[in-house]
């Protein structure tokens with residue numbers, strides 16, 4: 001089973017492609033419901049979908065079943081950081097992280113390292129500044145050889161703030177709230193950018209499982225330059241997540257995030 005964590009703008013594309021690619025079982029995890037602001041970029045959404053009231057996992061399930069009703073779906077309408085979220089991830093052969101927060105990426109990094117799960121992390125990115133930059137990246141963490149952290153693809157400060165309790169999160173909201181609101185109003189449609197990075201990830205998955213070649217550990221899409229690059233950056237040595245945590249299983253105590261109740265705050 002391949003499990004998609006977050007079936008929003010990026011995860012919806014991944015769900016569609018994995019279904020078309022013929023996977024027999026797909027896991028989908030997302031606690032949220034469809035919002036009207038999502039409609040310009042969700043391949044899972046239909047104009048008849050009522051807001052509020054449509055869980056994102058339900059519209060993802062519908063899309064998968066329309067493509068092939070025989071696909072077995074493990075559906076979790078809850079946070080990744082929950083009993084059912086963790087159980088679904090641990091049942092997987094591959095994990096696709098399509099999340100919006102660094103905190104969720106850190107939890108997935110730990111969980112996949114502890115239980116030796118190959119993990120594709122997908123991110124799209126838009127920067128509205130002096131130069132309009134857009135693109136994204138796909139990181140493939142596996143075999144304790146590389147991960148988001150040692151490839152420099154995770155903002156640990158932000159992740160720790162997101163996971164660090166209500167006071168830390170309040171501070172972060174105060175810092176980023178204005179900028180977020182601005183982007184929320186003026187943000188361009190990113191459906192095609194999400195589609196590029198999701199397609200890159202599914203292509204790497206396909207070449208990996210069919211044995212054509214090993215997936216690239218880091219692919220960078222620089223849309224504003226019209227480029228896709230395979231990074232030749234060497235992972236930093238002695239990464240705690242790749243070396244210390246790899247294969248530790250229950251001893252890694254990733255369930256401490258569930259006990260701390262951070263699931264309600266992560267997207």
Ligand SMILES: [Zn+2]
Pocket residue numbers: 145146147148149150151235239240241242243
């Ligand atoms: Zn690492």
